[in-house]
Amino acid sequence: MSNDRIVIIGAGMAGAATAYFLAQRGRRHIHLLEKEKIAGTQSTGRNAAILRTMIPEPLLNRLACTSARFYLDPPEGFSSEPLVEKVGVYLAAGPNHAATLRSWCETNPENGQVPVDPSVMYGRIPILAPGLTHVTHKADDGVLDVHAILQGFLRGACREGTELLLGREFLGLRVEDGRLAGVETSEGFLEADKVVVANGGWAAASGTFGPYALPFAPYRRHLMVTSPLPEVDPHWPVVWIVGEEFYFRPESGGLLLCGCDAVKVAPEQGEVSDPAELEKTAIKAARWLPGLADARIARSWAGMRTFVPDDLFVIGADPRLEGLFWVAGLGGHGITCAPVIGRLAAEWIAEGGSAHPAAPALAPARLLG
Numbered sequence: 001m002s003n004d005r006i007v008i009i010g011a012g013m014a015g016a017a018t019a020y021f022l023a024q025r026g027r028r029h030i031h032l033l034e035k036e037k038i039a040g041t042q043s044t045g046r047n048a049a050i051l052r053t054m055i056p057e058p059l060l061n062r063l064a065c066t067s068a069r070f071y072l073d074p075p076e077g078f079s080s081e082p083l084v085e086k087v088g089v090y091l092a093a094g095p096n097h098a099a100t101l102r103s104w105c106e107t108n109p110e111n112g113q114v115p116v117d118p119s120v121m122y123g124r125i126p127i128l129a130p131g132l133t134h135v136t137h138k139a140d141d142g143v144l145d146v147h148a149i150l151q152g153f154l155r156g157a158c159r160e161g162t163e164l165l166l167g168r169e170f171l172g173l174r175v176e177d178g179r180l181a182g183v184e185t186s187e188g189f190l191e192a193d194k195v196v197v198a199n200g201g202w203a204a205a206s207g208t209f210g211p212y213a214l215p216f217a218p219y220r221r222h223l224m225v226t227s228p229l230p231e232v233d234p235h236w237p238v239v240w241i242v243g244e245e246f247y248f249r250p251e252s253g254g255l256l257l258c259g260c261d262a263v264k265v266a267p268e269q270g271e272v273s274d275p276a277e278l279e280k281t282a283i284k285a286a287r288w289l290p291g292l293a294d295a296r297i298a299r300s301w302a303g304m305r306t307f308v309p310d311d312l313f314v315i316g317a318d319p320r321l322e323g324l325f326w327v328a329g330l331g332g333h334g335i336t337c338a339p340v341i342g343r344l345a346a347e348w349i350a351e352g353g354s355a356h357p358a359a360p361a362l363a364p365a366r367l368l369g
């Protein structure tokens with residue numbers, strides 16, 4: 001059994017899932033470092049919680065479908081709550097975007113998205129504006145219990161000895177004579193043989209990683225929730241309007257609305273709301289849910305979706321520094337795909353590589369030219 005001392009930076013979904021699967025592989029010397037006083041307050045606590053396995057990019061689509069199986073049938077003891085509310089997801093398009101929807105389905109035939117007559121969707125959601133002529137449905141997709149998932153990963157990791165260090169900020173890597181020695185933190189130096197960067201949008205923080213920086217870019221996105229509405233059935237499905245960049249689902253008796261805004265920001269701006277973007281979402285909502293034009297917005301917030309130029313996840317060893325690993329750039333799918341992300345990352349960290357067919361396409365080496 002390896003005695004490697006492993007430090008994971010960030011207790012969001014990426015860090016928690018990685019710690020969980022490392023613990024499952026028998027790793028006992030893990031420190032999970034989190035700068036906030038509570039785990040999962042950044043992107044992991046600010047997303048739409050949607051399990052939508054129909055990701056157009058085929059590789060991510062497969063990862064999402066595999067991860068969904070974990071959520072639908074989690075390991076014994078992972079959580080006392082169901083992890084998915086299977087309300088189903090409709091993807092809907094008007095004539096202008098029907099070809100896009102068709103190509104998503106043709107490219108990912110294994111996904112299980114089934115064409116349905118639009119009247120089925122309109123029958124369930126009568127307040128939806130007409131004009132959506134092409135509709136597909138996946139019954140097993142729906143809404144994830146993000147809190148239960150995060151706690152399941154953290155509990156599983158900590159039960160096997162992972163130490164969760166809350167309120168402790170990573171400040172930089174310490175490299176001595178070209179070898180990784182550990183990390184500088186707000187509470188002093190921590191020795192480590194392996195360091196795993198799972199810090200979400202902060203992977204893009206200028207200066208933090210010096211010569212080992214990778215081209216991460218956080219994009220800010222807003223969500224808003226209406227006050228409770230008598231028209232809304234809390235068991236409605238998720239509706240994603242393809243090509244119009246708008247989706248919604250029931251939340252707290254009202255609707256959660258997203259206009260799919262994506263503005264590149266510095267990480268420190270990632271959670272700062274922009275009223276102009278919220279207004280754009282309100283305009284889309286009025287277009288597609290006209291009966292709700294006067295609904296009150298009870299709350300809204302912003303969060304980061306972080307990408308590298310090819311929009312694929314970054315999971316694996318950094319060939320420039322032995323012992324440095326990345327689990328970042330999870331874009332808009334980090335919750336959906338967390339089980340596979342964590343498993344792949346753990347294989348890299350514990351075994352030095354992964355036999356998973358997706359591993360080479362996700363490895364950091366691809367970004368180094």
Ligand SMILES: Cc1cc2nc3c(=O)[nH]c(=O)nc-3n(C[C@H](O)[C@H](O)[C@H](O)COP(=O)(O)OP(=O)(O)OC[C@H]3O[C@@H](n4cnc5c(N)ncnc54)[C@H](O)[C@@H]3O)c2cc1C
Nearest residue numbers: 010012013014035043044047048050170200303334335336
């Ligand atoms: C509006 C919005 C909607 C989304 N909707 C969905 C969805 O429906 N389905 C889906 O699958 N995904 C969705 N996502 C994407 C998903 O939220 C992310 O992919 C996922 O949360 C990324 O997890 P993470 O652990 O990489 O990042 P984070 O959750 O941000 O975790 C990173 C952690 O690192 C910590 N950290 C940062 N710097 C340091 C440091 N120096 N020292 C110590 N700790 C540090 C942070 O405090 C944070 O806790 C959405 C995202 C947004 C913004």
